[in-house]
Amino acid sequence: MLKSVRNSGDARTRGRASRRARRVLALPFAALVLSGCTVPGFGASPGDTTSSQSTFHLWQGFSIGAVIVGGLTLALMLWSIVMHRQKGDAIPKQTQYNVPLEIIYTVIPILIVIGLFAATLVVENKVVANPKTDVIVNVNAFQWGWEFLYPGHNAVVYGQTTQSPVMVIPANENVHVNLTSTDVIHGFYVHAFNFSRYALPGVTNQFTFRATNTGTFFGQCTQLCGLYHSYMYFRVKVVSPADYQKWLATFNTPKGEAAAKAAAASLQQQLSTGVPTLPANTKFGR
Ligand SMILES: [Cu+2]
Structure with missing residues (x-):
């Protein structure tokens, strides 16, 4: 019982x-x-x-x-x-x-x-993955700035440190980037893309991404590369494919061609002197 x-x-x-x-x-x-x-x-x-x-x-x-x-x-x-805490003094069943x-x-x-x-x-x-695409951007990092070249087009964007050069790309299209550096190791990083790659001298790093939203996104160098590293910003502007074509076409005018030539000359000057050719009153910061 x-x-x-x-x-x-x-x-x-x-x-x-x-x-x-x-x-x-x-x-x-x-x-x-x-x-x-x-x-x-x-x-x-x-x-x-x-x-x-x-x-x-x-x-x-x-x-x-x-x-x-x-x-x-x-x-x-x-x-x-x-x-299974100890209840009383009895040793529990051992298994x-x-x-x-x-x-x-x-x-x-x-x-x-x-x-x-x-x-x-x-x-x-x-x-x-590097799926086939017609949108190609050659990205060149240097002390201290960025150059974006669009092969097959006259478009070229160049900017030192706080000039924050803008890389324009179309939305919802695969964009292939050939990334390299002219001098030391830099880092291509876009926070909103959750993506970073080394920009290495003598090496071309290739990647493809597809932006899903239009807008302007902040990018910066993520490798300590010298005196102005912390100001080595750029922006990625994602526009509609139609606006992208319009933007490319602006470089086919005499004014656009002159701007591209001036950008190339500016880069050469920067590379030969090794210091930014920024105006003395340049304000640093984002
Ligand atoms: Cu850098």
Whole structure:
């Protein structure tokens, strides 16, 4: 009689424990559902190119995986601490070698790592892909400024330090960039594109991106490259394809050609003297 009462008491305790464990496990999922069905960014933003958005989604996937694994681990730890704390002086039942459980907790992490690796490979291949495109920009970094040349067109943009030269590109078209440096190592970085590449002397780094939104985006050099490095800004102006063609056409006028020639001469002067040829009253800052 006494034994059966104790057994039913044990069953009740077990039932309560499993309900409590289920509640703890449901917490991370409830947090995701309560966040309004939109997947949180976990501190990142999707950016304004297809590549940056792919990278962002990869980051979201990694973060959700981390929340689930972390939540599960925390729940199991708390469950062990609370449910299996020492009650009285008796030493609890000692167990070892739970083969099925050991197989599960070895295989699942391996599957998770394979999944993360595969997802990263897919996104990386997308980011470094160079699909065919007619929009090509040769980007040349130098101490301390940027030059943007458009092969096949007369268009050339040149700017030193705080002149913030503007690289104009069309929206929703693949833009292929050939990036190099005239002197030392620079970094081509556009925050809104979530993208950075070395500009190396003697090496041409190639990449292609596709901007999804029109607007003007801030860019800067991300390699300490000398005295005016911290002012080595540029901008990327994303316009509609029609506006891009109009902009290219402005360089086909005598005025445009003169401006391009002046830009080339200015760059040559800069490169031969090694110091910016900025007016004395130039104000530094963004
Ligand atoms: Cu630089």
